[in-house]
Amino acid sequence: MLQLAAIADSLRILLLPLKELILAYVPAGWIMSLPAITLVIFGIIALTVGMRYNPLGISFIGVILAILEMVMFDPTVMFGYSFGTLFVRDAFTDLFVYIVLMVAFLVLMSSTLWGGDKGTYNFLLMISFAGAIWVVMATDLVALFLAWELMSTPTYILVALGPRREAVDGATKYFVMGLLATMLMLLGIALTFGVAGTTDLSALSVYVNTLWASPVGNEPAAYTLLLAIVLFIVSFGFKVGIFPGWQWVPDTYASADGSVTAYLAGGSKKTGVSALLRILMIGFFFAKTEWAPLIAGVAVLTMVIGNVLALAQKDIMRMLAFSSIAMMGYLFIGVAAANEIGMAAAGFHAFTHAIMKTAAFILIWAMSYKLMKRITYDDLAGLSKRAPVAAAMFAILMLALAGMPLTVGFWSKLVLFQSAVVADMWWLALVGLLNSVFSLGYYLRVMKFMYMEEPKDDTKLNLPLVPMVAVAICVLAVVALFIFPNVILDYAFQAAQIFFP
């Protein structure tokens, strides 16, 4: 039995009147998409209210309402599709939607630091959250494309709205590479449609199955589909920040507003993972032997690039950006393994990475906001004396990212490496492990500066409260999930099972 089911059930009973009210007035085809629709509505309200007041409260209400709606409409007992069969909610979707909503909530907590146009900011964030939910839910390539654009377009502007001049440079790079990825994705969809005659993933799966069973005489079709696979990996990999589309990540992450960075790293990145997983594991499941080695190569290159370049950074934001590239490399070990445990490991890692990275970015952004400068290693010197709680939290997050015991990062890496071993790719597990040893080079440097160097000025550093509470929640989760990993791991395995019915 899933461990949070009791809480969800009691919430459902509590919300029963509201549920019946909604069921009476909202069309049945909309019900499952209601969280995303709610976010859009509240985004528009926030835009209107934002002309006069700070609409952050509206956004909070929207996100909480969306979470409640997620709980209220249980896809295991209700019809999971919405808008025809374009979008679906199942165990896999739910895992990633909850990741997105959780990150959304944390990002909003950190957004109390936002100093620019509040209405626009909240509107864009909410629209992007809604897009992210739909990306995760999409079962059709065209619907996926639309949702993808709905999610991505606001983030281009959000990055450009960053407080510093270089934010525009980062946004430009992000935008140009994002457009390139979009074009490649469109080409991939067109190729798939041209060959298979469908954009629905389950129909595509049937087609690939028959094609792979009797490829003789149909080689052009098969090769076209292989090209489409490569294009999908490249274009979704762009958002995820894996090889070969990782170049925008450090510039954009380091120059954007920290809350936006936290969303990009924690939320929108995971939607790319989920979309890619769904395309590969449902649409092209029968071509697994073809794409699994490709993904393994991508994983290795991503890990190596992320780790080597992270070691060379002086700026903490950039270091974290490169480290999140490396983390995605680890995640794709599980995808390359392409077995049930690998899928579960990827989902679990997506969850843990979301809490660890979001918290790390929020914490560094709060420091950066307070000190009015970009944070380098030298600024961390003696942090344990200037802000002991923040230093301890950041140290735990670094240990978690390094995959040390007492933090959930240990489990997520362990399960990933185990999945590679089970798939008979123990060399991949070894590469991953050596990379994770290598990554200590920069995680330990952070701790060395925080705990073993003397600060340049001894004044206490009072970091803003609300973002620190967000970080503290994440840190508590990181430690608690080490003791009870099954709270999330069970959901990840349940999510993985939809690929192996």
Add this chain to the structure above:
Amino acid sequence: MQLDFATNLISMLPMNILVLMLLIPLVGALVAFLVGGKGSRAITLIVTTLEMGLAVLLILGTPSLGSDPGGMSYTISHMLARLGTDSSAPVFEIILGVDGLSLVMILLTNLVVWIAAISSNHIKESKGLYYTLFLVLQTGLLGVFMSLDLIGFFIFWELVLIPMFFIIGRWGEEGSNHAAVKFFIYTHLGSAVMLVGFFYLYFQSSMFNIYGIATAVPTFNMVDLRNLGLDPWVQIGFALAIFMGAGVKLPVFPLHNWLPWAHVKAPTPGSVILAGILLKMGGYAFIRLGLWMVPDAITRLAIPFAIIAIFTCIYAAFTAMAQTDMKRLVAWTSINHMSWVLLGVAAYAAGSGSTDPVIQAAASLALQGSIFMMFAHGTIISVMFIVAGQLKYNAGTREIPDIKGLMAQAPKLSAVLILATLAAFGLPGFSGFIAEALIIFGSIVVINWSAAIGFGIFITVGYMLWMLNRIVFSDPDPEKEVSEASWSDLIAPILMLVPVILLGIWPDLILDIVKPVVDAMLLGGAP
């Protein structure tokens, strides 16, 4: 040795004694962190004394070979994570249990940690954090020696690194940051390779046993893995991974480079724990994961291991001779002595397969010697490090050429130093002698050219006496002030000398506990 009243006392405890021993320091750490300052030291002393008492109780009340699978006692398991949604899915769990071998190591751990806690009196800065880390470290160390499954073993093995990293880096002397990072990365690299070995074994255990029959659920359980009787080639792959993980900790020749740095730069209690227990984790891993779990593999690797051990011993002895820093000399002495453990392991592995009872007896002797060496070295080297650290306070320096006439000016400190040095190079009457004698008597019968390690003893005696000659028996230099150590600084080393001398005249105290385990291993392991 099993006393009824101790067994009864253990059964009267509110929970499993092993769990209790792991939890007390963790709770203590939390309290010490909250109290901070002076109170944290008091709490640490109480907790470590309590732990010491529990360890003595445990060793008095537990049979060497218990009734649980694998000859264990007090086995208890806790599931950490299940990889799947149904109940037949493989699990990650922590399994605790002790046999004679673990008992000895647990006693050593609690003894050394207790002494290190007493000798932490020179830690002045951020006391609360220091003692918190110190107690967490104790949990990790105990967990390593109690774990009966590979994942739990790995978790505790890694858990040791984190507090040690901070203790070395934060409270160490000039240049300790670098040493801490070096320590962490070296040992983590070794552990990572070892983890791949664990996975490899796990994977193989799910595929086929020696008859080519697939076993149902893959497992990390050490007892089950041993009973599987894995294919020797699988075992060799695993043994090489163990060599990386345990070899870094022990350490052996190509993997030893972190040790002098970490030991020298760490604060005195840190060095004591590093040399006293962390190195023994390596030896323990060789015996538990190697000889005990995959005996066939180590048998095939015995000759290379013996060569490495002998080379490391002589190499480290020569390097120690060239050191001028007292602490660095003691650090190299540790490498020198720990290579004896590896020699004993190799000799046992080479001889255990023989049908000749003489060779079997010799193999048993060598392994008992190895375990005894770990205990003896853990106690002796603690005294050496405390005295070496003390020199900094009393003579102002640790540079051997700069300290003159210690005997004349600080007789009490000198007496402790002389006794520890004599014990370290193995003078009869001290525990070091028994250990070296057992190992060399055993290994000469099995691998006759291992007598070459005798050359290592020769050099060791040489540099130790030379060091004494320069520091203690030289003429006092009037320009260099040397003061006597206070009693509060001398309590810890003097307490630690008690087991050194006691075990020198009554080695059976430890050997009686170890021997049943070794005998059972020779017969193919307790069921």
